[in-house]
Amino acid sequence: MNAHLDQLAPQALWQHFRTLCNTPRPSGHEAALVATLEAWAEAQGLAHDRDAYGNLRLKKAASPGCEAAPGVILQGHLDMVAQANADHPHDFTRDPIKTYIEDGWLRARGTTLGADNGLGVAAALAILADPTLRHGPLEALFTLEEETSMGGALQLAEGWLEGQLLLNLDSEDRGEVYIGCAGGADVVVEAQLPTSALSEGEHPYRLALTGLRGGHSGIDIATGRGNANRLMMRVLRALAPCGARLIDYRGGTLRNALPREAFATLALAEDELAVAQARLAALGEELRSELAGVDEGLTLSLTTTDGAADEALTATASHLLVDALHAAPCGVERMSSAVPGVVETSNNLGVVALSEGRFRLCALVRSLRDSATQDMADRFSALFGLIGARTRVENAYPGWAPAPHSPLLERFKRLHRDQLGTEPAVKVIHAGLECGILGGKYPQLQMISFGPQIRGAHSPDERVEIDSVNEFWLLLRGLVEDLAMPTAPDAAGMA
Structure with missing residues (x-):
């Protein structure tokens, strides 16, 4: 199912998104996907564990010479919103998402697409799998039940995560970076x-x-x-x-x-x-x-x-x-x-x-x-x-209080200028990103959120602009490499 996704670039990211489309994952039914990702991690030689609630963490040791770089956490949620048109019967606990391309956008037939937050998860997996990437210590945190209750983030184990910088990959506008969000x-x-x-x-x-x-x-x-x-x-x-x-x-x-x-x-x-x-x-x-x-x-x-x-x-x-x-x-x-x-x-x-x-x-x-x-x-x-x-x-x-002068944000802004030639718009979003909850449990974290261009989220009109996914990938990959460079601020400055 969805074999055409393998032809899109970046291929590694889209192959992981194909796995997510083919694996039913409405909120509360993420177990099959968790098992699939654990098996993938085993095959990749990656360490993995879960907290008591079932949130999944994958870990990858730093590249040689980058052990002292600040640890980076790639964060997204595994579940998706389950919405289908009334004339389109679909069992989200059993049926795969059927995707198609139209005018440069990827869509689903009669249902939500799951780009929210499947593309963020796929990007994190592609980072972990990239053998050419030079990086510091990496963790990928995949939470559960974000769309229904924020349960995974609310019940996240304290003292579990090791990184100092968190990249939330659950935003939906290219050219923008989010530094705050509403509570609810x-x-x-x-x-x-x-x-x-x-x-x-x-x-x-x-x-x-x-x-x-x-x-x-x-x-x-x-x-x-x-x-x-x-x-x-x-x-x-x-x-x-x-x-x-x-x-x-x-x-x-x-x-x-x-x-x-x-x-x-x-x-x-x-x-x-x-x-x-x-x-x-x-x-x-x-x-x-x-x-x-x-x-x-x-x-x-x-x-x-x-x-x-x-x-x-x-x-x-x-x-x-x-x-x-x-x-x-x-x-x-x-x-x-x-x-x-x-x-x-x-x-x-x-x-x-x-x-x-x-x-x-x-x-x-x-x-x-x-x-x-x-x-x-x-x-x-x-x-x-x-x-x-x-x-x-x-x-x-809780909401996520903005930190408009954080070193992490400045690194992202500089990279955005270098790669795309434009200054990113720094935003606060009226939506429930998990960053506010995670920041309450790990107050030392610096956090930003960014992602590809997604429209119609939470409805069967959900779609993602394909070109923006490659742009998102290059920014993410470049930022992970940049944060591992010897010329980056030291761990204390980034903490």
Whole structure:
């Protein structure tokens, strides 16, 4: 599978990426890939071990004469976001990713590509395998479950890593280097809501909102793209005068992906159907107009369903739930005054579900300020407490405070100028890189993050610009060699 990847340059990197595409690795199912990489390390004569959580480390001794160079850690995560188009059945725990090339970009057929963070992992493996590279002590750290909980980084063993410089390979823009990122937390809301039997004349109907682009809930949060859960609440409020009651609901699949689709089953009187359809048609035009130029594919449909339903939320419970979700924070909350052009605080209404009266919401709050993350969580608790729901915060992780004058950053900037003739843009990202967590466990580390040009991450539109991968590889390889040179700052200066 994916044999065409072997023809791309740099060949060593793309061959490893082919292995990752052919080995299913959604979050929580990385075991097969870990075993594959351990077998590869054995064949290469590389030392390898795991910490108690299962994070994998591969080690390579320094080239002769480079033993005193500062140790370099190449870091990425093994898991990928599992998103597929509704019309493309795909079992991410069993099926390989099928890739193809179009107009200089590598894409996947109907699914996420896994370039996030598969290309970073592949680049680290290619560095370890390169027999011509002159380097100091090398470690490759591959973490687990980054996309769902940051679990691997949060549970990373302390006192395990040996290096002083960490190169995070999980960024998505060529010509840029990242030195800071937002922290975040999952906000989980749950409730058991009252139901009542469908009355005579009420029938179940299926309401669908589809066609949105989706995307990364941090990087794409300020683009103005639609959030299916937020938009569906507008639709449900528009249908409230028709007496519609919620039977069940499913919107979004991952808390860190902008939801592209939402589906609801409604109890609706048959004689209200024509009015509901008219309201739906008008609202569809209104929403498409609002999203023009950003997310124009939205479609709404209300159809009869073959499924049987005995009960729906009571009219009061349905009304209160829809209103609470409509009022919930969603999207950009505040832009940063310290870092112009960067989102400071945001929230993604990622996954909403209702079944047999059981309601569950998982939202992902991000902020450059940990206090703002907590405040947003408190707002959820206050709002949903009004309908009797319980709110808790899970998987909280800190942000990564920028160090704009670090020697490592200066080395990268000089190399970027020498190789590409341009100054890299130094950035802070509104996304959850693992660097903040790793820096908390290893405060002595100097860290930067860079990568190839990836677009549409966390959605089936994910793609990577092929030329940027070679540029990324040459920068990474050059930096590893540069950090091992005798003329580089000594280990103390780089610590």
